[in-house]
Amino acid sequence: MNPAIGYAALIVVSVVTAVIGFYGLRVSRTTSDFYVASRTVKPWWNASAIGGEYLSAASFLGIAGLIVISGIDALWFPIGYTAGYLMLLFFVAAPLRRSGAYTIPDFAEARLESSTARYVTSILVVIVGWFYIVPQLHGAALTIRTTTGLPSWVGAGAVVLVVVLTVVTGGMRSITFVQAFQYWLKLTALAVPIIFILLTLSGGGSGPIIPAGTELFPPPEAIDGGSTYRTLSLLIALLFGTLGLPHVLVRFYTNPDGAAARRTTLIVLGLLSIFYIFPTIYGVLGRVFLPSLAEGGSPDATVLLLPGALIGGLGGDLLSALVVAGAFAAFLSTTSGLVVSLAGVISQDLLGGSVRGFRLAAVLAAVVPFGFAMMTDSLALAGSVGLVFAFTASTICPLLLLGIWWRGLTDAGAVAGMLTGAVLCGAAILAGSRMGMDSPWRDVLTQPAAWTVPAAFIVTIVVSKATKHRRSASLSRFMTKLHVPERPLAQENPRSQAS
C-alpha cells in the first residue's frame, strides 16, 4: 500500500478532529434565537455521539478480523455489543440521568453515602478505562504499521499525542458534536469502500470475482457444552459490561431528561445495528480474498487492506485512505472519550479536583495505557475488548443495577461485591492466558463472565443483607429522585400556545 495514504489520512483526521473540537461551538448567537431549548442536544445528535464514542478499534477492525479467523461464531460480538444497549435502555439510562451524579463514583457516593465505596469505584473505573484504551492504541499501532510501515509506537503515540493535546488545551470539552461527527465518519469510511467493492464484484468483467463454489462461512461446529458455555459467557460479559463503561454513561447527561435518555438509547440501538453490517461484509470478503492474513498473524488488518486488494489504482488508494481515516477516527474518539472521563475521576479523587489537576490527570490517563500498549502486544482486538467488558460486568455492573433497583444495597455489600468481582475476574483472565491450549479449564478461565458476574451479584446481596443497619439514611430520597419522572418543564413558548 502507498505509505502516503496512511500519512495523509492520519494528518487529515487529526487536524479535523482538533479543529471541530476547538471551533465547533464558537458560533455566536443573538438574542433572537437564544432559546435554551434549542441549545439542548437532540436525541439524534446524542445518539450519534454515543455511537461515535462507543465504536472502537474492536468494532472497526476487530470484528472483521475475528470473522476472518473463526467465521460465523464471531458474529456474537456485534450482537453482544449492540444488545448491551438494550440493557442500558431498560435498566440504567433514565434513572441514572435523573440521579444527577456525573460519574460512576459520584453515583456510588450519593447512593451509598460512603467515601470508601467511592474510592473503590474510582479505582475500578480507572482500571477499566486504562485497559479499554490499550486495545485502541494497539489498533492504531497496527494501522500505522500496515499502511506506512513505520514502527508500532508511532501510531499509538500519534493517538495519545492528539488526544492529550486537545483535552489539555480544552478543545475536547464540548465533545458531543465532535463525537457525533466521528460516528458518521466511521460509517462512511466503512460503507463507501464496501459499496464500491460490491459493485466491482457484481460487475463481472475484468475485476476480481468470487470463485465459484466458495464457502463464505465454514460449516458451523457441532454445538457442544464447551461452545455453548463460551457463547453464553461472552454474551453475559458484553450485555452487562456495556452498563458500566464510564465514557458511555457520561453521555447521558447531555440529555435534558430521563425520557430523552431512553429515546437516545433507542436510536443508538438502530445506529449500531446499521454500523455492524459493514464489518461483517468486510470479514466475509476477507475470508475469500485475503485468507493469507489469518496465517500472517494480523487478521485485524483485513478492513484496511481489502479495498486496496480488490480495487487497484488510484480508486483503491483513495478508498484505502478513507478506511484508514475511519479507523483513526475510531481510535481518537474512543480514546478521547475515555481520557476525558478518566481524567475527571482521577482529578476529582486523587488531585483535589482543580483545573490544573484535570490536565495532569488527562496526561496520566493517556500515558499509562500507552506504556502498557508498548510493552504488550494484543493479538485479537475484539477479544481483548471482550475481556474488559467481562471485568466491567463483574465489578461496576452489580453496583449500578442493584444500586438503582434494590433498596437493600449497602456500602459494605457494594464494596465486597466489587472487590470479589475484580479479584475473581482478574485472576481468571491472568490464569486463563497461562493455561495450556488443551486444558479443560481454559474455556472457564478465558471467558469468566458466566461465573464471576453471578458471584459478584451474590456476594453483594449476601453482604448487604448481613449489614442491613448500614443502609444510608437518605435512601428513600435518593430512590425517589432516581425513579420519579421529572416534573414537566415550564411551557417552552407560551406565546405560540396562546395565539
Place this chain on the structure above:
Amino acid sequence: MSTLGLAAVNGIVGAPNGDLAAILYSMPTPLLSESTLLLITAIAVVVAAAAVVAAVGFRLSSSHRELGTEAEHATFAALHSAAAAGEQLRDGLEPAGALKASKQLRTLLNCAAFAMTDDAALLAWDGTGAAARQPESDVVMGIVARALSNGRTQVANLDQPLRKALGLAPDSDLKAAVICPLKVDSRAVGCVMILSKSPTAGLVRATNEVAAWVSAQLELVELSASRTLLAEAEVRALRAQISPHFIYNSLNAIASFINTDPQRARDLVVEFADFTRYSFRRHGDFTTLAEELRCIDRYLLLENARFGDRLQVSLQIAPEVLSTVIPFLSLQPLVENAVRHGLEAKVGKGLVQISARDLGAYTEVTIEDDGVGMDPEQLRLVLAGRHDGTHVGLRNVDSRLRQVYGDDHGLTIDTGVGHGMLITMTVPKNQPGNDA
C-alpha cells in the same frame, strides 16, 4: 516485544489448514501474550509487597509506647473518656448518643450506675451489677424532678420501695443517688444521676463537675445549631430579588410599543409574566443552568425592547453542562449587572458574551461585557461589603456562592475602568445534596 507475540501466533496458525477455523475458535489466540502476563504479574507482586510493607510499618509506628507516670496516665484516661463522650454528645440530648456517652462517663466517675435524662424522659441508663437493668423512665423522672425544677444538685436517699421501683435487689447496698441538673443558659434541660453506696463529698463534687462539663457540651451543640440556622437565614435573606428598576424600565418600554406595535407589546407582556413567575417562585433554592439561562433569555428580550440594536448578545454554551445545578437566580443578577452598569453608561453598541464550559468536575460560566468597567479597588470594597454601591447584585451572588460551595467558589472578576468586566463563576457539577 511485539515480534515475540507475533511469533507465538504464527506457531498456532501453522496448524494443518483443514481444521483451522475450528481450532482457532475453540482455542482463541491468547488474548494476553507472555510478556503482558509477565508484566501484570510483576506489577501485582510489587503492589502486594508494597501493601505488606506499609501494613507492617503502620502497625509498628502506631504501637503503644510508654508515656509518663501513673498520674499522667490517669489524666490521659480521664481526658480520653471526656473527649469520647463529647464526641457522642454532638447531636445534643438524644438516646443513642447519650447511652454511649453514659458508658464513658460512668467509667470516669467509677460508679455503679449512671443515668442521663432530658426534661421529660430517661434517655440512657448504664449500670453494672445489681443496677444493670434499666428502670422505668417515670421512676427516674420522679427522683430527678426536684433537681430539674430548682436547678440545684440533689442527693436522694434510696429507701426500700424506691430501690424496688428502680429494679434493684431489696438488700442492695446502693443507698444514695446524686442528681445534678444539666443547664443551658441557666435553664435546666436535663439531669445526670449516679447511684452509689454513700454520697461522699468527693463524689458529689465529681458528679457536679461532670454535669458542668456535659452542660458545656450541650451549649456548644446549641451554638452550632444556631450557627446553621443563621447561615440558612442568611442564604434566604440573600436570595436575590428581582430589581425594581427593571420592573419600572420594562413596563415603560412595553408601554411605548402598545400603540405602535401591539403584537410586540403583547409578546413582551407575556415574556414579562413568565419572567416574574420564575423570579417570584417560592420553592427551592436551586435551579438548573438551563432554566436560569431561559430566565436570562426573557430578561434580555425585555431589555432589548429598551436598548434596541445597542444591546448585542453572544452565547456559547456547552450542552453537556445545561443540567448543572446552580443557586436560584445566581446568573441573572450578573447579566443584569453587565447590562445596567456596563452598557447603559456606554456610548454606542455594547456586547454581552455568556459562555458555559465543561471543566471536568466543574462547570465554568463566564459573563463578559465590553462596557465601562469599574475601578478594581472600588469593586473590592463592594464585594467586602464596605461599600453600599450600585453593585449589590454582585456581592449578593458572591456571598451566596461562598455560603453554598465554600470560599474557593466565589466570583472571580476581571475589570478595569473603560475595559469592560469579565465575571467567572465555577460550580461543581456533582451536588448530590442540592436538588433543582
